[in-house]
Amino acid sequence: MTKASDLFVQALENEGVEYIFGIPGEENLDFLNSLKDSKIRLILTRHEQGAGFMAATYGRLTGKPGVCLSTLGPGATNLVTPAAYAQLGAMPMLxxxxxxxxxxxxxxxFQILDVVDMMRPLTKYTKQVVSANNIPSIVREAFRISSEERPGAAHIELPEDVAAEMADETVFNVPEVRRPAPDPKAIKEAIQMIEASKMPLILIGAGANRKRTGNALLKLIEKTGIYFFDTQMGKGVVDNRHDQHLGTAALSSNDYLHYAIDKADLIINVGHDVIEKPPFFMEHGGKKVIHINFFSAEVDQVYFPDLDVLGDIAASVWEIMEGVSKQKHWDFSFFKKVDEEVESHISKYFEDDRYPMLPQRIVNEIRKLMPSDGIVSLDNGVYKIWFARNYKCYEPNTLLLDNALATMGAGLPAALAAKLIHPNKKVIAVCGDGGFMMNSQELETAVREKLHVVVIILNDNAYGMIKWKQEGMGFDNFGLDYTNPDFVKYAESYGAYGHRIESDKDFSITLQKCLNTEGVHVIDCPVDYSLNHAILNVKIKEKAEAL
Structure with a gap:
């Protein structure tokens, strides 16, 4: 016979769990005691939301469900936002x-909510354990469902009395999963559509963010000469320095990249689905779209593809690559002109010396100082657009951002999880002052865990993204300005190192020092968003005609 909480920990170990992020409560004490002698590390956080973001990021970077822990009631409700973050972002998490x-x-x-029902619309699987003997099957099922395409969140509730019961069950074997191969007829039809088109273009989305898929895509791109672009969450699947990379769709329309998208007669969509913000809008009678993914396309007003190629994405791309032939009637001369225009446009302010600094200059300096495998974790704010447009990713999963739920407060916890998983890589969290303050208490977690991370706070004393939208809609500036603490003293109060940027030249010197000095570093960097509208207000039709 085995105590239920011991069996639960054994089931988690059997699934290969390395970390559990979270905050235990009195209802978890049996489980906590069972965890004490386990090889699984408990990463105690300062808020359940931070724990959930860390677990989701673990899932995003490893492909295995990250695990987080809370007590009942308010502890469980604090996991609601991370649940939605993982579910919409296709990150496996338990x-x-x-x-x-x-x-x-x-x-x-007292304190009792129906947490299982609360989690139902936010997860792929939610279950209460009512008998100790059910633990092995429930845990196995949660991991299976969470990991299956499309990945997402799962939830298990372990009541206090059940955790103390005795069980006579053992854990299940974890079988190796083989993803389904694509249908040969769909592959043949896709090849015919590509060869018949005149200006095909490849779109790389979040679902393609896997090493095997990146290798297959690179071979397809180099064999055919077809140009490609990526979504914000698909950056780096293929090296953004590639000559055929047209840029990243930071906006859904009216950006320089949309010259090329508007001219293309076929979009080969690899791994994008409608939960991720649309990189372009489909129109009836417009360009054709091939949807290559693990699952069929969810039809939407802005997305209704002509062909679904379903199955393992890497296998689908590889088979198309092997079968397709380069066509003499393909004409990529316009795409080449667009590429030159995009490069000229996005680099225009890279060396601008004004202070407070423009976001483009900040992005450029970070790119120059980060190694190819360095990880930048973004919170949510207007700067996300500048990183999407201007930051070239050389490898997959080196720019972590959320363009599905687009929540604030995730940037710092995600960076901490990335550093735990990749202790030898440089990791930077870039946060707006608003998003940073939402989970800034996790600085203490970083210091306690002795993590070497750099946190850059882009400080404009306002909710800058909403101010930008407010201005664009012609409304008066109202209700979005605030004051901040002294971020240098705030960082030092946690045992971190605080730095304040006093000039544009000071930024690079400070960042380089922080990247090369162990410890938790917080950089307070004033930012100037005043040119957002002027730079992003592109007259697409006139520009395209000029090309």
Missing amino acids: MLTGQKPIKKSKQGR
């Missing part, structure tokens, strides 16, 4: 929550 005894309780309804 949330474990406690609960009061379900068979006999002396506390009435």
